[in-house]
Amino acid sequence: MKGADGSFAGVVVGTMRLAYFRKLFSKADLGRHGSISLFRTDGISLMRVPYDPSQIGLSFAKSSNFQRFVRSPSGTFVGTAIIDGVDRIYSFTHVGDLPLVMNVALAEGDVFAVWRTKSMIIGFSLIVLCVAAAILAQLLRRQLRRTASTEVMLSRSEAQYRLFADHAQDVIVRLDRSLRRTYVSPAVSSMLGYAPEELLGHSFSEMVHPDDWPNVAVLICASQAEGSNTEATYRLRHQGGHHVWIEARYSWVAEDAGFVVVLRDISKRKAAEEQLEGLNAELERVARCDALTGLSNRRHFDEVLDSEWRRAKRDRGTVSLVLIDVDRFKLYNDHYGHQKGDACLRAVASAVAGSVRRPGDLTARYGGEELVIILTSTNESGAAQVAERVRDAIQSLGLPHIGNPACGSVVTASLGCATLNPSDGEEPSALVAQADARLYEAKRTGRNRVVATMPVAAVVSDSSGEVDRLQALASYEEAGVAHPSDSLDRIAQLTAQLLGMPMAFVSLVGREEAALVGRYNVEMDRAPRDAAYCAHTIQGDELLVVPSTLADPRFTYNPLTKAGIGFYAGAPLIDPCNGHKLGALCVVDHQARQPLDEAQRRLLAGLARLVMNDLESRACAATTHTPELDRIQAA
Incomplete structure (x- = not known):
């Protein structure tokens, strides 16, 4: 083929499958001695049926029969075959514009035996062969046009892809099996500062940050072993010495087990992510x-x-x-x-x-x-x-x-x-x-x-503080008020009713036992100090509230708990003169209850002060014995 300027542009090659013609010719029934042949116009035999491999490729250019083929575009004549000497009736034709000559030869004996039937078969065969030849020619011309069109499209596509690669902001790299660069797009200059030719032939790992390379190598090796694509984020060394964060997409190429790699600069995104991580960390710190x-x-x-x-x-x-x-x-x-x-x-x-x-x-x-x-x-x-x-x-x-x-x-x-x-x-x-x-x-x-631990038994101290407390309690005993009284019974009843409790009592805690000097719905009048809840109450200035005596390790095995006390609350009785805790105003229940609320605590503490006022007034009355005080006490 020549170009528009007359220069050599290429060669167009067309091929034919001879087996196709052999198969096609074999379908025709031409009698015992009939034959079908396909020649080139230079006399070379391309196919003959009956098929004989030794006859394919022979030249019959000088035979009289072939000379007749050449002289006319088509025709019919009777001649003797040079191959086997059989007299046949030859019908031949040139195949369109192709350099091909096809002939159908029927033996005269076969023709005249069944000439009518054979004539119809021959005519039909000629028609089929002509149609096949025409189709063949048409298909060949179409294929040639398609081939030429495909070559033009490929040339345009290659130019288009080259244009994309040269002007894309992402860097495109071609790596061979050993991970050496065979192509680098020009965008590498703006991303990493290198000219593309500087990087060709060099190992891919040279520019990867040492801290990132082990992970990248594992991903690439796994991708090569599995024949799959992969992605990675890592740092590449810039020509200026610093590193650039990139996102790489590796597309595996099966032909050479290499990769087509697209590199995208994500330095700004990475900086934003790090800033966001810092803000999130700060927010998390603030939230915690x-x-x-x-x-x-x-x-x-x-x-x-x-x-x-x-x-x-x-x-x-x-x-x-x-x-x-x-x-x-x-x-x-x-x-x-x-x-x-x-x-x-x-x-x-x-x-x-x-x-x-x-x-x-x-x-x-x-x-x-x-x-x-x-x-x-x-x-x-x-x-x-x-x-x-x-x-x-x-x-x-x-x-x-x-x-x-x-x-x-x-x-x-x-x-x-x-x-x-x-x-x-x-x-x-x-x-x-x-x-x-x-x-x-x-x-x-x-x-x-x-x-750190809750004492099971109340501590009985021999310190001076405990001695002073017992002396303060003895002064009330000497005044004759440290014994049961109706006024304390009424305070106990009032306390139980105000707090919604079934039982209440006033206790004074001595060295060995606690005496109940005021009672409401309580049978016992005294209890051993080591078993009395109020012995724990006087250890502090504030209320002792035990919602469940069974659940409190201090009282789980207490004899009073085993006797049926499930709830206890007590306010210490504090001597207003010296601050000693003399005993407690207590409320109890057979069942465990919710703890007292703040209002109930204040009420119980106030009633405990009322008990001390009662003790103080009666002690004062016992020492003065004035009629006025007797009247106040009676009231």
Whole structure:
């Protein structure tokens, strides 16, 4: 083929499958001695039926029969075959514009034997062959046109793809089996600062950041082994020495087990992601942090406690909890103001955090002036040591607190410790409840102390304080008022009715026993001190409330609990002259009940003061014996 300017443009080649003609010719029934032949115009035999491989490719250009074929485009004549000497009637034709000559030859003997039938077959065969030749020519011309059109389209597509590759912002790289670059698009200059030719033939791994290459290598090897595509995000070295974050898509090429790689610069996106991660981390920190103290907040505390509880249950370990309450903090706020109160809480929180040294432990603000510490894998003794260290650190701050005179007029805290081995069916709330009960006991029994265990029996102290208490109680006995009286019975009845309790009593706790000097629906008039609930009540300045005596380890095996007492609440009877706790005003029930609310607590404490007023007035009357006082007492 020649181009428009006459230059050589290429060669067009057409091929024919001879087996097709053999198959086609074999279908014709030409009698025993008939034949069908296909020649080129130069006399070369392309196909002859009956088929003889030795005759294919022979030249019959000089035979008289072929000379007749050449002289006319088609015709019929009788001649003798040069191959086998059989006289045949030859019918031939040139196949369209193709350099082909086809002839059908019938033996004269066969023709004249059944000439009518054969003539019809021959005519039909000629028609079929002509049609086939025409179809063949048409198909060949169509195929040639398609081939030429395809070549033009391929040329245009290649130019188009080259245009895309040269002008795309993403870098396109072709890697061979050994991961060496065989093509790099021009966009690499703007992305990495290199000219494309600088990178050709070099290993792909040379530019990957050393920290990223191991992961990238694993992905690529797996993709080659599986014959699949893959993606990766990593850093490539820029010509300037810094690294650029890129996102790479590897498309596996089956022909050479290499890759077509598309690289996209994601440095800005990566910077935005890192900034977002930082903001998210800050938001998470803020979400978990208490704004005032800087400690973890209640939400984070609940999450960590639940997590540590499940871990301890799985590992059969322990979890300890320390609840901390700043003593008389409401009075501090009332006297110094809320800004000073906030500063006080921050100082206390800092002291607590500084006393908790293990990174696995957590310090949080539980609520208000209450802080909490989670101690992982810590037993009761260890938790008590940490709690004492915290208590001392808070007291050592030396923050003035005029409303806390009993503890040196400085800021102090009460602490309750609890340790549990989580078991099936138990919840973390059980640990919190136990620590809270011990915190309340620390506050009730004087504040600025740690309560790590609940004593089963009330402590009978031989200290000077206990001696002075017993002397104060003896003065009431000498005055003749430390015995049952109608007025105390009425106060007991009033107390039971106001609090909705079935039983109430007034007790005075001596060295060996507690005497019930006022009773309502109570049969017994005295009880051993080591069994009396009120012996625990006088250990502190505040109420002792036991919602369930069976559930409280101090009273589970108490004889009174076994006798049927399920609930107890008692307010200490405090001598107004010297502050000694002489006994308690108590209410009890056979069933466990909900704890008293704040209003009920205030009511019980007020009625306990009423009891002391009654004792004081009767003691005063016994010493003066004036008619006026007798009248007041009678009233």
